[in-house]
Amino acid sequence: xxxxxxxxxxxxxxxxxxxxxxxxxxxxxxxxxxxxxxxxxxxxxxxxxxxxxxxxxxxxxxxxxxxxxxxxxxxxxxxxxxxxxxxxxxxxxxxxxxxxxxxxxxxxxxxxxxxxxxxxxxxxxxxxxxxxxxxxxxxxxxxxxxxxxxxxxxxxxxxxxxxxxxxxxxxxxxxxxxxxxxxxxxxxxxxxxxxxxxxxxxxxxxxxxxxxxxxxxxxxxxxxxxxxxxxxxxxxxxxxxxxxxxxxxxxxxxxxxxxxxxxxxxxxxxxxxxxxxxxxxxxxxxxxxxxxxxxxxxxxxxx
Ligand code: NAP
Numbered sequence: 001x002x003x004x005x006x007x008x009x010x011x012x013x014x015x016x017x018x019x020x021x022x023x024x025x026x027x028x029x030x031x032x033x034x035x036x037x038x039x040x041x042x043x044x045x046x047x048x049x050x051x052x053x054x055x056x057x058x059x060x061x062x063x064x065x066x067x068x069x070x071x072x073x074x075x076x077x078x079x080x081x082x083x084x085x086x087x088x089x090x091x092x093x094x095x096x097x098x099x100x101x102x103x104x105x106x107x108x109x110x111x112x113x114x115x116x117x118x119x120x121x122x123x124x125x126x127x128x129x130x131x132x133x134x135x136x137x138x139x140x141x142x143x144x145x146x147x148x149x150x151x152x153x154x155x156x157x158x159x160x161x162x163x164x165x166x167x168x169x170x171x172x173x174x175x176x177x178x179x180x181x182x183x184x185x186x187x188x189x190x191x192x193x194x195x196x197x198x199x200x201x202x203x204x205x206x207x208x209x210x211x212x213x214x215x216x217x218x219x220x221x222x223x224x225x226x227x228x229x230x231x232x233x234x235x236x237x238x239x240x241x242x243x244x245x246x247x248x249x250x251x252x253x254x255x256x257x258x259x260x261x262x263x264x265x266x267x268x269x270x271x272x273x274x275x276x277x278x279x280x281x282x283x284x285x286x287x288x289x290x291x292x293x294x295x296x297x298x299x300x301x302x303x
Pocket of ligand 1: 007008009010011012013014027028029030032033034035053054055056057058059074078097098099100156157158159160164165172
């Protein structure tokens with residue numbers, strides 16, 4: 001059996017992956033600090049066949065605006081060290097996660113395809129994070145070109161899932177939204193307040209869907225790089241309306257605080273290339289995924 005290492009094992013994607021691929025080894029920053037060359041060197045000498053690199057400094061829009069220096073520094077360090085020592089230790093397969101926010105911030109045509117990746121600067125609000133991920137794409141392409149390896153990267157759209165961070169400052173939009181619905185229910189409040197105008201468009205995917213794609217890449221030796229995203233591209237308001245409906249709160253009013261930045265207006269990507277490798281893939285419908293997270297948070301008293 002092949003030896004698989006998953007970095008970022010305590011994160012949203014890592015924990016969803018562990019549920020369906022328990023035989024891999026999962027690490028977090030408590031086991032190895034991937035910004036430390038000594039740690040990465042030791043880690044990569046353990047004879048891995050496949051490294052799935054999920055670890056990253058990740059955050060919502062406010063964190064990205066307040067900590068750009070740490071986002072770019074931490075991610076470039078982690079990615080560079082891990083990729084270098086994977087190669088030096090002859091690790092056969094390496095799969096990294098990027099993000100659709102690395103695509104050009106403003107483009108002439110949507111949905112974006114993999115060939116648009118280097119066609120323009122990413123959006124300002126997460127520029128530093130996005131550049132660190134763009135660099136990782138270039139690094140993986142360069143290693144493949146020079147050393148003939150078959151390393152790859154997946155470019156997922158926005159994610160949500162039962163294992164996401166729930167505190168309001170650090171959580172992603174959809175997780176924060178579900179948390180706000182639960183709090184409003186508890187306080188008997190008939191409205192929730194969301195940040196921004198509600199106009200931007202987003203693709204939101206249940207993290208288990210991404211985990212199934214990663215597992216499929218490992219098991220079927222898929223070495224191509226591609227976007228991983230649902231087909232639907234909805235406004236923030238539409239997503240909130242689906243969430244209210246799915247949680248039995250359609251009477252709740254949505255209020256938007258437009259003094260907060262919206263972030264990128266749209267960044268929808270095509271899933272055509274992914275579906276060539278996974279022709280029968282079934283994404284979790286948004287309402288079903290939201291209901292699962294909502295019920296999980298309530299039954300585990302997470303919010
Ligand atoms: P997450 O929940 O924030 O988890 C981050 C993981 O990285 C944690 O396991 C964390 O360990 C680990 N980590 C952070 N700094 C580290 C360090 N210095 N050394 C070792 N490990 C470190 O992230 P996620 O949402 O699962 O994201 C996984 C990947 O998907 C990331 O590469 C991210 O860029 C990408 N992605 C995420 C989304 C999204 O919406 N969430 C969308 C597109 C792409 P600790 O728990 O110990 O801190």
